[in-house]
Amino acid sequence: MMTSGFERAFRGIFLFRLSAIFIFFFLFFTPKLATAKPIVWQAQKGGAVFTLFGSIHLGSPNFYPLPELVEDKFDKADALIVEVDLASSKVPAFPDRRNSYQSLNVKEKRLLETVAAKARVDLSLLYAMQPWQTAVTLQMEQAKSLGLRPDFGVDRHFLQKSSSTGKRIIGLESLEQQFSTLTTMEDNGKAMLLETIEDWDQKRLDLACMISAWRQGDHKTLTAMSNYFAEYSSLEDRVLYQRNLKWISLLQDKNKFPDGNYLLVVGDLHFHGKRGLLALLEKEGFSIKRLTSGGSVNCFSSAGRMNQSANTSSQRYQGEVDLASVLAQKY
Template identity: 35%
Template sequence: MFKSLLSKALLLLPFVTAGAVAEPLVWLAKDSQRQFVLLGSIHAGDQGFYPLPQAFLDYWPEADGLVVEANILQPDDVTINRDIPTSDALLSNNDKAALVDIAKQAKLPYQSLIHSPPWLAAMNLQMAMATQAGLNPVHGIDIVLLRRAQEQQLPILEFESVSQQLALMENLPDHGEDILLSTIHDWSEMQSELNCLVSAWKAGDLQHLLSLLEDSQYSDATEEKLIFERNRDWASQLTNKASFQQGTYLIVVGAMHLLGEKGLPALLETQGFTMKRLTEGNKAQCE
């Protein structure tokens, strides 16, 4: 989600690479004056993520802008609030002992994790696992499309700034303790879950992605703050903001923001947009 995780190199992955075409979920939202093409992103990827669906790329030449969660290419100096309680202050002794072992597996320094806010420790652990699984932020959908838009001088619009995203994480219930606890308690299963998430994304398996969202171990309050509240804000921006009153826009946000009755497509439909799914998808080869 953040610049520190998503812009560690300057490599631009081209759209077209060898291999089978991924078929992630793409929706088209239309009203009389505008159309939004929505693609669910994973923030770290591999070359198997590309090329992106033609159903999405077909709209690139006529697009008036690329809309992302936050423009991580734009300078935005952020500083973590050091007054927030650290993981050391919030975790039980048993969870700290488990974190020692997990830090070794993740090849991350325990002291750095334990003295970080829980949300940041969880993010670093999850990114380390993604890296060990062969995923790289450089190949994440967001950064690839942002660099492509920058190269071609396609306007880039953002729902949030990086500073706003940092403030969001710092103000999660209990500073994201439930995210860290979920990461610690489910660590041994997370690798297979990550592989399954990637398979479901590539296949465009809507039902499997929905089940992953519904099986989340995060608290209801955290999910509301992290996913659903932001969905409502983004739908409001797309519907009401002057920037989006006319034209064609490519919308790229985390895949979980597009799912279910509280997802962005469903919210746009309630605002009078006609929704159409542009990719059929397939069943993911995982349980």
């Protein structure tokens, strides 16, 4: 098992929703923008009406105030739906397996050393962790370096309001289920670690673009990014699409969600793209309506990112893991 120090560190990470599979998509904020105006959606099937709002799990004071409409929808909702109700969850233990030092080859260790220096994280600590834990830690440090804090996360905002008002909270999954997404990864999450450290600087730009698009309600940009990640990230199937399918099934369960009004707040990139919740809900017969207008930031070019990926493909995943074989296995 992990040392007590590691357990304390990762207890804090997961209690504040700092899982790397989510932080990968939601890290940056843009102080130049005025009051945030992210998109509010509605999905309805019969008498069940769901207001949909994308969360950024780590936030900044300038995320607030949120759109007045979503705050009003919260007040009128019969229940708040989130990914996990942390107040009723316990952090599970996880098995002790091969650490990052044992899992990486010489070239991969050299890359990790470079990223560790940029992130200002003790390399010996990263080596001692399992690969998925190393990825979590690096993602945390990147978020901290950008000034993001869990106490300003959007889902945390609504969880706190629910706690103070007595609003019912419904979790779509348990913390144990989220943990299993990490702990059951092939090679202890080595592919996730490699994805985390590859193109470290470019990922920072991508993340800045995502948060700008969220704040401005730029559905076109968020959709383009979601579709790009679906094709080029080996993590997308596990951390977004498969969970989306489970959630769609739950949301149609009349025993769990009888007719009424609900506010659903989950990570924003769960909604967009061909494999997002909006498309999947519509396929299941829900009527989808956008309730707010938005702006445009036009900060993402999938063609540019694909060209860059092609130019660097000969350098990616050398040694034990090959990018082409990973994508072939996932898709």
